[in-house]
Amino acid sequence: GQNIDQPTEMTATxxxxxxxxxxxxxxxxxxxxxxxxxxxxxxxxxSYNVLDGLEEKGRFSSFLSRSKGYSYLLLKELQMKDSASxxxxxxxxxxxxxxxxxxxxxxxx
Amino acid sequence: NxxxxxxxxxxxxxxxxxxxxxxxxxxxHEYMYWYRQDPGMGLRLIHYSVGEGTTAKGEVxxxxxxxxxxxxxxxxxxxxxxPSQTSVYFCASTSGIEGNTIYFGExxxxxxx
Numbered sequence: 666g667q668n669i670d671q672p673t674e675m676t677a678t679x680x681x682x683x684x685x686x687x688x689x690x691x692x693x694x695x696x697x698x699x700x701x702x703x704x705x706x707x708x709x710x711x712s713y714n715v716l717d718g719l720e721e722k723g724r725f726s727s728f729l730s731r732s733k734g735y736s737y738l739l740l741k742e743l744q745m746k747d748s749a750s751x752x753x754x755x756x757x758x759x760x761x762x763x764x765x766x767x768x769x770x771x772x773x774x
Numbered sequence: 775n776x777x778x779x780x781x782x783x784x785x786x787x788x789x790x791x792x793x794x795x796x797x798x799x800x801x802x803h804e805y806m807y808w809y810r811q812d813p814g815m816g817l818r819l820i821h822y823s824v825g826e827g828t829t830a831k832g833e834v835x836x837x838x839x840x841x842x843x844x845x846x847x848x849x850x851x852x853x854x855x856x857p858s859q860t861s862v863y864f865c866a867s868t869s870g871i872e873g874n875t876i877y878f879g880e881x882x883x884x885x886x887x
Binding site for chain 2: 764
């Protein structure tokens, strides 16, 4: 079957660094997405990886290892506004997205 | 540029009533999706469309119907609402090209009493 696993909840301190992991199993693979979702709002796009390696975009970076079925989202210099859920989604061979349940990130002062 | 627009944003229904959620996108996207999101669960695909005139079932299609008569619109219908359909519904669209961003509507909060 197809599935995505990511931690349910994480807590970090303002100004620190946090890494949110995601493992996936899909029928074929056409890329890995990370989305941010604040409570009561729609998900917004953060990153897309289809090749192995690290993609850096400001304070946020995303890493992919296709051989391990593994990705992580790295958030640096955490700010209170980063408190949100982070959704991992893998795209299968039919270009359908398989979504994880999301990781709720709590930032403490 | 409006992106993806959903209507209505909030609705309360009585059990057994029917209603339609409208999703409209102005980006000329081929692919459109309807998801529901429940507490503690990921986005679950209800139905999707890969182009005008086409629809397909997703993970949780029972109790819902869809239509894509025009490329820019994707309608989600609840035939006979049940309390289990109380949820937040998100519409999304993408061009379908590998790696292209998937855009979401703002969500529709539906309560069935």
